[in-house]
Amino acid sequence: MKSLDTDVLVVGAGPTGMLLAGDIAAAGLRVTLVERRPHGISNMTRAFGVHARTLEQLDARGLADELVSTGTPVTELRLFRRLTLDLDRLRTRFPYLLITPQYEVERLLERRAVTAGVDFRYGTELRGLSQDTDHAVAELTGPDGTPVTLRARYLVGTDGVRSAVRTALGLPFPGASVIRSIVLADVRLAEKPEGLLTVNGVGDAFAFVAPFGDGWYRVMGWDRTRQVPDSEPVDLDEVRAIARRALGSDYGMHDARWISRFHSDERQVPAYRVGRVFLAGDAAHVHSPAGGQGMNTGLQDAANLSWKLVAVLRGDAPDPEALLDSYQTERHPVGAMVLRSSGAIVRLAMAHGPLQRTVRALAARILAAVPAASAKALGMVSGLGISYGRNIRRVPDLELREGRLYELLREGEFVLIAPEGARPDPAPSPTSPARLIRATWTDPADRSTLLVRPDGYTF
Template identity: 55%
Template sequence: MNGTPRTVIVVGSGPTGLLLAGDLAAAGLPVTLVEKRSPEISNLSRAFGLHARSLEQLDARGLAEPLEAIGRRLDRLRFFDLRLDFGALPSRFNHVLMVPQYEVEKVLRERAARAGVEFRYETEVTGVRQDRDGVTVAVRGPGGVPGELRARYVVGADGVRSAVRHAVGLPFPGRAVIRSVVIADVRFAEESGAELVGDSVPGAFVVIAPFGDGYHRVVGWQREHNVPDSEPVDLAEVKELVRRVTGRDFGMRDPRWLSRFHSEERQVPAYRVGRVLLAGDAAHVHSPAGGQGMNTGLQDAANLSWKLAAVLHGRAPDTLLDSYQSERHPVGRSVLRSSGGMIRLAMASRPWSRALRSAAVTTLDHAGPVRRRVAGLISGVGYRYAAPRGAHPLTGRRAPDVALAGGGRLYEALRGGRFVLITPDPPNVGGGDGAGDGDGRADRLVVARWASGRRTAVLVRPDGYVAWAAREADGAAVAAALAAHVG
């Protein structure tokens, strides 16, 4: 079962692992994806929507359009009287796309398979041992057959109970915030409205989100019904909870999924231990409030994949991987805080706490800049990464999907997993629009010009963040930036 050593082993075939493995394989790297489930078992998780930044990352891989075609776009969110308008986001995806996680996994799995990822299903990680040259992963394959796999790096994207995290001895500090949350995908006989809606009464809340396929996702909780996750959920319980909070059950019927879970807030102190890295729920887990879990994991993968590819192709030092921790750990911490604040708003039951919630919501509702900032953080477009002192103000910021000369746009240019250099005029790097230079950068650099009259030169990383920028940059400055970032 040892097989040929792989460059990277990704553990976990959820959205995070699939995006990461697909990126690495598309970059020409041998990748094995290890999953303890069988391929027939759908990952029916509580994730139910894609935010703007995740859609941008999928767009950079040519995957946003198929999901947009089957999902339902919501440009507003009402969460316990707090109204957020995503229609004002500075993104072509100025909405939340309601689409089940298994649909996201489907398009990511198909892409990974086309790129050449080796899938090993029904294979469970039982140990991880790393040395100076690589990592040995002990596994138990189909039928319980033991074996070992070898790679230069291993990424654990295997969820909240991560075997990889446990094997490298990383703590997962935090606590359970709320228990016995019910979750259901059901049809409604009555229309619930076009918004994602959260409502509450003392001691109970529900969140209702419409999918684009006739089903609605219902998430609910009531304080006095605190039972183990293993306790079965039936449609009658969900109906009673929704009636208690909203006054009606919308003619709920035809459940395709009923489950119960508890919500935790946890984050590992380090996303990297030598040659082992963690991403998604293996690194951070939080309440489903705001629908940020799957989205944060996808953005972890987008940040890590191009860095691993650069290191493994010999274009960057191993220390580049340290920036994955410095960039993504603060984002994970911020998501814990924002989702935790939202779930605590939902759980407010005492008169003083509900009055405090009402006052906070009223303040936010009348503070446009604050409300826009909250929408930016929940959607992911509001995050930026730290930049070196003295760097251009654009450095570290998310690059919007700007128009390029010739009719293209930035996120189309990013689809090859390459850097994109945008300049006012073609710099002396050879090839002009859409080409790299004569020193072998064509496979990792696209050169383009602004469609507008902008005079700033901008180098955009493969994950859509600005690596370098300068106004009126000369050829020497551009060449230095390319050498430092592209290799």
């Protein structure tokens, strides 16, 4: 049996795992990433949208502009034919939802992780997991069936809804299936929809259509009258029929390159950390696809956790346990919020009784008529409105003497912004002052001092 050692073992090479692994390797630490699939990213994936806050996180890694070039920015969301949410009101470099397939996100994150020195091991499965005071010990099986023992100072499970890491920890995954027999298809259309992103529900059916920007469209649909197992075959005629009922047209769908059927759960693990083992992404929480928040929430989990692991592993954290515990404190409530918000959207879409339809119409009117309500909704869906308590809030992309803030954050360090000529010492923080990036306000009248975490939040 082979035995290996690493600083961090990441289990699961989806977007969450690759962003996390790339961050840690970029800090000069040893990272091993294992994935049970053989190497080769499928282009038939469910996630299709990247929200503004995720694009900011990718900007802090030098990836956002390239990703934007692969997709279609959507500046308004049309919901239930009664409500339009204007994303161009968002105060960010990315005031839109970027429609691009998940494989484009994975491609950029994998390239970054490889360049940073991540040790990828595809075709490798986790078979067992234990911990001692200094290490997490993973029992793995390689692609040729050879058993491998790998000792890591920390281990992160980013291995999806059927997480082997979560199972090995013995953690429950409470929740339930919310909606069954959802159909997905990538198709070409003979007719262009009225809006870039078209969504509607009529009680016993709902559907949305979103463009990838290359002539292909992602279609999702659900039919209350046809609730069948995921294994039941689905064809393009079924997708067309759902679209006609929910949207009034099938837009001449043809040449489907991929069709699938799946069900949607709402689940969240109670603990994101157990000793030296962490969970992130779908291994920690799974929810309905409404709002397109699944992949985005996982990527933001990774951005929150990676710098904390780096600070602890480099010996920069005055209180390592408190810093690592803050991952649970900060991200678990966000996962719960996403479950509530995405669940509310899908329930409104599924509304079929008179009372439920009245509630949906009332909610649409409130969001349309009350700017504060629509702004809050946009902030939650886009991720820009997420904060970690009263004092830890997102910092926008400030223009500084040294350049944009999110360009400075590409070094993976804290940024201390101060008035010109000032050299303040930062408040106690989980980083060595020697590793601070110091920056200066462009306005000489601004005499404040701001310490920005590597994930773009105040500290």
